[in-house]
Amino acid sequence: EVQLVESGGGLVQPGGSLRLSCAASGFTFSSYWMSWVRQAPGKGLEWVANIKQDGSEKYYVDSVKGRFTISRDNAKNSLYLQMNSLRAEDTAVYYCARDVAGRGYWGQGTLVTVSS
């Protein structure tokens, strides 16, 4: 059974940093593109970033370019999102996902709140 478990969310001040983690199990992690998707309170889903199987390609939504970095450790079956220079508008539930535009599998999400 495919499982994705996010962690690392919490309350952070504007301008601060946070690192999200996603532990994957139940499939060959190194064989799949992985993504982060977020949902601000009361808003729709927004794709944030994705990363190729070997980490050689990474893509981001314009609003996070230069501030967020997606990475992975295939030996640990883990996906990460380093978030720097956080803004109030980054407040959202962040989901780790596999094949988000295909046979999608998602975690339950972790809440990031950016507030002073």
Add this chain to the structure above:
Amino acid sequence: QSALTQPASVSGSPGQSITISCTGTSSDVGSYNLVSWYQQHPGKAPKLMIYEGSKRPSGVSNRFSGSKSGNTASLTISGLQAEDEADYYCCSYAGSNVVFGGGTKLTVL
């Protein structure tokens, strides 16, 4: 990276059928057969209902079906039931990135 266009809301009575449209461009919906549909109930994670345009994951009712024509994908729910009331999002591969629709709130009257 423009969002796909969905109606903000649709409604129907139990037993009826409804269709939710999802309009993109030749750079996303029109170019790839990688359109998926998600159902989301309040406070819950999105649930995959349709993938690759028209395929249903195991466990999803056959009352849900998907199709695509040109730059527009559609989700049809037949025999509406109370538990179908939720938000629905379309999603498309767009080359190097992924784009979502703005979401459609389905109300079962």
